[in-house]
Amino acid sequence: DQKEQGIEIWLNKLQEALENANTNAVDFVEEFKLNLYSKEIFVFTPKGELKSLPKGATPLDFAFNIHTEVGMRTRGSKVNGKLVPLNTTLQSGDQVEIITSEQATPNQNWLDYATTARARAKIKSVLREEKKSVADDGKEVLRRKLKSQKISLNEDSINKMVTFFKLKTSLDLFYRVGIGSIDNTMLKDFASSYNNAFISFFKNRMRRTPVPEDINRDEITSKYDMLVFGKEEEKLEYKLSQCCNPIPGDDVFGFVSVSEGIKVHKKNCPNAISLQSNYAYRIISAKWIDSSQQEYQADIELTGIDNLGLINDITDVISDIMHVNMRNLNFSTDGGTFKGKITVVVKNKAILKKLTENLREITGIDKVTRI
Structure with a gap:
């Protein structure tokens, strides 16, 4: 009500000034432009309709004030008949015309041009939906590219990529892959870092305190x-x-x-x-x-709950306690669980049986199976 009363008073005084031959109408309008409400401005549509906007508003704010669809299709703007940028600050008394196009759509820069909550909320909503769509495609692209680098797309690798590329969320990661700002070269750099980190992680675990030896070597050979x-x-x-x-x-x-x-x-x-x-x-x-024993190769699969020192405990049992050679070791983790495959070289089945029994005793290991 206060706003409507203020507009009515302003219009009445403007009419009086125009009817008074002794008053300079242009000077009168300039005087009232910013003084009626210090936090509001009043602008006109091309048809003469009066619109109230917050002080500092831009043509883009004006467009969304008219209608959401007008705002969404904004291509340019004219103020007082002149083409101006969308981030131009409007003044009271300006006549504003919005140029629209069916091909126009909000982009990230619009958030720098808009000041009103209505306009910014609509722009952000459109950008969010667009970003989510691009991110969905980017996630599948990322999955294929990581597969070529022998890396699985899981919680662990995603978190490490978010940190590696200095991002905030996984959505940011997928989106940047989708638009191509994270390219093949950058992903290869990450893969190299990821694999080196795993090797370093494995070596650090290997340096941990060994499992107490409780097997007499004479039982084996x-x-x-x-x-x-x-x-x-x-x-x-x-x-x-x-x-x-x-x-x-x-x-x-x-x-x-x-x-x-x-x-x-x-x-x-x-x-x-x-x-x-x-x-x-x-x-x-x-x-x-021992010449009476002949070496042969065997593959062992292990599953269980991942915990700090697990790989070290496993390798201690195999190498330090059982004195069995390993030809290959491959572990992967997902959501706190692990799955591993180890290739060992043993001299007889008795040693292999003893090895699997001791591996089952390690905390965290759920299942040990010879493949």
Whole structure:
């Protein structure tokens, strides 16, 4: 009511001024433009209709004030007959004309042009729906691109990507992939960082305190009666060195002598440092094995609840306690659970059975199965 009374008073005074020959009508209008309401302005449509807007309003605010559809289809504006930018600040008394187009649609810049709550709310609503549609497409694009990098799109990888690209939400991530601002090169950089982080994470877990050893090594291998040499574990002719008298089971290395072939020394032999320093090219690795056992490969699948130190506990049982070699190790986590596959090389089924029994005793492991 107060607003309507104010407009009526302003119009009455304007009419009086126009009818008074002694009054300069232009000066009168200029005087009243900003003084009637300090927080409001009054502008006209091309047909002469009066519209009230907050002080600081723009042509875009005016468009949404007329009708939402007019605002949505705004392409440009004229003020007092002149084409002006959509972020122009309107003044009381201005005549405002909105130019519309069926092809026009709100964009992100409009939020910088609009000041009224009505206009901004409508613009944000349209942008949200558009962003969600683009993000849905972007999510599927991201899934395919990560798959080519051997990475699954899950809660863990999404959270790491949001952090890596310095974003706030997963919606921002999917949207940027959808519009192409996160491209293949950037995703390859993330994949490299993600894989390196996993390797580092694995190594850190490997350094944790080992599981207490509760298995007697003699239960696994009753004797060591054969020496093998090099990475290929070849069976070669050798002689035991008399300076340190190695026996089966000792940590040893081979030294290729000029006249006596391979001489086997203990690693803590008094002559070991001298031989390894001066004749490194003649040193060959060696180890004792049980000739009655034949190695073969087996795949083990593990599932359970993920917890800190789990991988370290698993590798401790396999390598440090059971003294079993691993050829491959692959783990993935999802929502607090894990699934892993390990390829081991064992000497007989008894060792494999003992290994699976001890893996089942680790906290967090639910199931251990030989594939």
